[in-house]
Amino acid sequence: MTSPVRPSTGALRPLGLHDVTIDGGFWGERQALNAAATIPHVEAWLERLGWTGNFDAAVEGRLPADRAGREFSDSEIYKLLEGMAWEIGRTGSVGLEARFTALAARVSAAQEPDGYLNTMFGRPGQKPRYSDLQWGHELYCFGHLIQAGVARARTHGHDAFVETVVRAADHVCEQFGPDGDQRVCGHPEIEVALAELARVTGERRYLDQARAFVERRGHGVLGDIELGTAYFQDDVPVRETEVFAGHAVRALYLAAGAVDVALETGDDELLAAVAAATTRTLARRTYLTGGMGAHHEGESFGVDFELPPDRSYSETCAGIASVMLNHRLLLATGEARYADAVERTLFNVVATSPAADGRGFYYTNTLHQRVPGKEVVPDEVSPRASSSLRAPFFAVSCCPTNLTRTFASLGAYVATASDDGVQLQQYAPGAVRASLPAGPVELAVRTAYPADGRIEVEVVQAPVGAWDLTLRVPAWAVGATVAVDDGAPAPADPGYVTVAGPGAGGVVVLDLPMAPRWTFPDPRIDAVRGQVAVERGPIVMALESVDLESVDLDSVGLGADVGAVRVRTDVAPRVHDGRVQVPVTVVEVADGDWPYGQAAGPAAGQERCVDLVEYHAWAERGPSTMRVWMPVR
Amino acid sequence: MTSPVRPSTGALRPLGLHDVTIDGGFWGERQALNAAATIPHVEAWLERLGWTGNFDAAVEGRLPADRAGREFSDSEIYKLLEGMAWEIGRTGSVGLEARFTALAARVSAAQEPDGYLNTMFGRPGQKPRYSDLQWGHELYCFGHLIQAGVARARTHGHDAFVETVVRAADHVCEQFGPDGDQRVCGHPEIEVALAELARVTGERRYLDQARAFVERRGHGVLGDIELGTAYFQDDVPVRETEVFAGHAVRALYLAAGAVDVALETGDDELLAAVAAATTRTLARRTYLTGGMGAHHEGESFGVDFELPPDRSYSETCAGIASVMLNHRLLLATGEARYADAVERTLFNVVATSPAADGRGFYYTNTLHQRVPGKEVVPDEVSPRASSSLRAPFFAVSCCPTNLTRTFASLGAYVATASDDGVQLQQYAPGAVRASLPAGPVELAVRTAYPADGRIEVEVVQAPVGAWDLTLRVPAWAVGATVAVDDGAPAPADPGYVTVAGPGAGGVVVLDLPMAPRWTFPDPRIDAVRGQVAVERGPIVMALESVDLESVDLDSVGLGADVGAVRVRTDVAPRVHDGRVQVPVTVVEVADGDWPYGQAAGPAAGQERCVDLVEYHAWAERGPSTMRVWMPVR
Secondary structure, three states: OOOOOOOOOOOOEEOOOOOEEEOOHHHHHHHHHHHHHHHHHHHHHHHHOOOOHHHHHHHOOOOOOOOOOOOOHHHHHHHHHHHHHHHHHHHOOHHHHHHHHHHHHHHHHOOOOOOOOOOOEOOOOOEOOOOOOOOOOHHHHHHHHHHHHHHHHHHOOOOHHHHHHHHHHHHHHHHHOOOOOOOOOOOOOHHHHHHHHHHHHOOHHHHHHHHHHHHHOOOOOOOOOOOOHHHHOOOOOHHHOOOOOOEHHHHHHHHHHHHHHHHHHOOHHHHHHHHHHHHHHHHHOEOOOOOEOOEOHHHEOOOOOOOOHHHOOOOHHHHHHHHHHHHHHHHHHOOHHHHHHHHHHHHHHHOOOEOOOOOOEOOOOOOEEOOOOOOOOOOOEEOOOOOOOOEOEEOOOHHHHHHHHHHHOHHHHOEEEEOOEEEEOOOOOEEEEEEEOOEEEEEEEEEOOOOOOEEEEEEEEOOOOOOEEEEEEOOOOOOOEEEEOOOOOEEOOOEEEEEEOOOOOOEEEEEOOOOOEEEEEOOOOHHHOOEEEEEEOOEEEEEEHHHHHOOOOHHHOOOOOHHHEEEOOOOOOEEEOOEEEEEEEEOOOOOOOOOEEOOOOOOEEEEEEEEOEEHHHOOOOOOOOEEOOEEEO | OOOOOOOOOOOOEEOOOOOEEEOOHHHHHHHHHHHHHHHHHHHHHHHHOOOOHHHHHHHOOOOOOOOOOOOOHHHHHHHHHHHHHHHHHHHOOHHHHHHHHHHHHHHHHOOOOOOOOOOOEOOOOOEOOOOOOOOOOHHHHHHHHHHHHHHHHHHOOOOHHHHHHHHHHHHHHHHHOOOOOOOOOOOOOHHHHHHHHHHHHOOHHHHHHHHHHHHHOOOOOOOOOOOOHHHHOOOOOHHHOOOOOOEHHHHHHHHHHHHHHHHHHOOHHHHHHHHHHHHHHHHHOEOOOOOEOOEOHHHEOOOOOOOOHHHOOOOHHHHHHHHHHHHHHHHHHOOHHHHHHHHHHHHHHHOOOEOOOOOOEOOOOOOEEOOOOOOOOOOOEEOOOOOOOOEOEEOOOHHHHHHHHHHHOHHHHOEEEOOOEEEEOOOOOEEEEEEEOOEEEEEEEEEOOOOOOEEEEEEEEOOOOOOEEEEEEOOOOOOOEEEEOOOOOEEOOOEEEEEEOOOOOOEEEEEOOOOOEEEEEOOOOHHHOOEEEEEEOOEEEEEEHHHHHOOOOHHHOOOOOHHHEEEOOOOOOEEEOOEEEEEEEEOOOOOOOOOEEOOOOOOEEEEEEEEOEEHHHOOOOOOOOEEOOEEEO
């Protein structure tokens, strides 16, 4: 039961942290780094900035005078607690357990007798409770508190912190129930949290409240704001939403909560509406990386096909929210394309945010950096949307804490089960265990994916009865093959490939084609017309100026102006010395007084091969410029 | 002396509203509409919203309780007063004179004994004076007050309102002089105003204060803000500025003031710095329309070549500010390229903002509208950056009032004089009079420009002595000719063409080539790669969806998705039935689940010709989509 999402119905059921072990590799290393570096880093920053201390100040009657941070800062402590809880569940760390308990106790101590808990509202000198639902984030904070409680309950069981969480949820239900305040929070999050708490506790009341919040929204209950009511999804009811719009994280959290509500209440119409909106959003409002949100203004989705790479907001939290939503839709429908979206977003948004040392983060994830980023001052808080180099912490610091809980719970995305068998959704070395109607099964997965496309699955323990082993073949993996034991490889089309009942000791090998490939954009995406990207497996590649400097292109005075490089797409990108390379020539551009007039000359000069970098690893070598989409010669 | 800018030195001197008459045509019609519709419209809205009433409330002690509008709303009344003053100077309207006097009296009544005048600050319950220089706009408001006073003094002479203005300026000099507050205002404007007041009054003190404001800025005197100190140009001193950055209107007003200060103090280094920054900004940070400001966030310039057409903020006021700056540089240097920039910006930004009825306005001027704009609610105030259909007024309503003063003073941009003769800088039918050392001269200009390229200049009165008649040949006008009397046309290269001493009755004909032409972007402008625009004379053309609907393209389900159209650039755009047309075909795009993958197919289907619309006239036929840059087949 140790997974963040446990629907009581749907096509697939998740396998949790006690069912799936990731042993090293791309994601295992990141989980280890999360535990060793990111969680302590975030813990220290929350203390240092006084955001954790707000709870102590509340207990000691020092609010509002001593309050630090923005109105939503409580939520950062909750997201960290959730991350710690999953990490404890994953590893059983005794040291972390002690830190969790101490931190949770400080939070619990600030809870008021009626269950209310927030350091920003309700005291003399503060705004009254729920007096600013548009921007106050009170229910948003409760949502993250509850998600932390769900993680704790699933990894540890009932304790004082879970008791705090249940009392907080009861307070919310009383305050906003059928006889209470009929409004919603400006920032969705409570929906997904209450739905999951209902799953943990079996209390229908929480589900009803989650449903109420989903249904109330979209009818203008929050009033207008300068950014427009679409900003917080109060312009159109969820079940009438055709495509996601407004603030991306808000839209995606809300949609995830709506899936939960739809599944638990058997509301097929609501589920279909969210699925259709997700489909259209993926087809028209999503970056190649899986990133969502094209506007810095309002941190919001653009309109269809408005996907400028240099303006991509693509907030890390929106990536996490997209993973949450697509994972829920995968469980609900069993359709591989949702797992494809999870994979793309994990490798190219979630993995891009943290620095190699786990102590710096991108808040936004641009696909095109025009000017070299500034060196980050190590001990300085950054503005949120500064996408130059990864920063240690932000004035609005949702992303680092959100990453802690995502990395700690990554195991939950790897595999699913159904009555028929086990489905491997993501590929990482490790073990997968499940209890099927046919009996228990255990798999050992061996792979260097995504560095290599070979995935070897050994059946360590086979069920007594009939069962299926199902492997996802990503949509990009045209030409994949699957081989059983020593059998000949057979073609495996994108979607799922199923092997019926391999016995103990049986080995299934999935081979995914990993040659780098050109990827062209839909011609309706104006911002990347005449440009092309390179992908290798699930990894989006990028052209970074530091790699251009290593090639002799200085005769054209290229400097950081990557815009003058042209690639030729009539030959495939090549792999050389383990690096993906593309052939480039340079366009010479004369400077003038006015940048409009004659057509530019053709690309000139000798063709050279330039290394690309994995997009998730860019800007690890100092200030640079970068582009995912490269002009075609 | 009736022009907004009267430097005491420089290459050229301006001719003012009493020297230049515009009789109908493109600009004459707009001047008439400004007087008949826009000025009364703005007047009524300022009353209706209570912004004018703030002055009455100040007098009656009803502030802050009864205050309406934002912190800078006083400035809108001042800009309107300036517009009225120029209009009175232009036409001598008795009715407008009465309205001006009444409105000015209400403003003057609110002035405090020490000269301070602002309805937002300094009273019990309001913030103290100058307690919020970052955002308070107090000196910005004083600047517009002073500019209104300058207009009044030049068109009418000293009166009670001018007295108010002088007392306000004296207050500013005392408050911010050598022994006073050493900071600056978050929004430049006071610089240009004080410099001009010094020119009007001969008082050196105002010039010194203007210079002090220019010099202080750029040293972090305002403190940091979330948008960064570049937002209000407090990061780099003006004389070290290499290219304009930050909030476009702020940057351009400041630069205009710096030119004034440089000229009046003989500071060649400062003048050269502003000229160089202007040159680089025109070459790298300016839209084809002349529009400036690529970011909605911070209403600011982007970096070099960051010019997305669909995100162009291109604020109307930034266009006006660019005209102000380029006009000053023209007067200072006598270089035709600054007059080119004025022309481009007037026709394609300033003329774009007002609706055909003079009662609606664009605040921002996008070059690509992706979704049809919403119908404007006639009596509703719009958010400032809503660029769909022209709106009657805005919550931040600088642009409509700024237009009133610009249209009323347009005559001042038409012609200049030097000791050698007269220079026609802009082409409009009417009369131009000047006093030269050689004697008085009067010209009659006959033209339908820009509908037609023929400009006929008749010398009605010739000076006694030697003189030159100089005509600007725009940079785009390759192939222009000039003919004197009945002589053969001679080639006239872009820049200036000079005719020596035509006598009374002599006629000089300039012929500018008006065939529509393809215009290609610099290859470093990523956002319009693979696209092309059409210009005809000084007019930028646009493809509007309402014109596509009139062509039989329905078989491809084109709808409003103009993005699927491709033009062929191997033939020139044609003129048919007086309309500019381009040949288009359509790209068929299949909808899929993911917009990245295979390259799209070639353009298909029958080629059709589609009318273009003058960019300044788009969206006059109801909601539509529009693009200036069209994808190439």
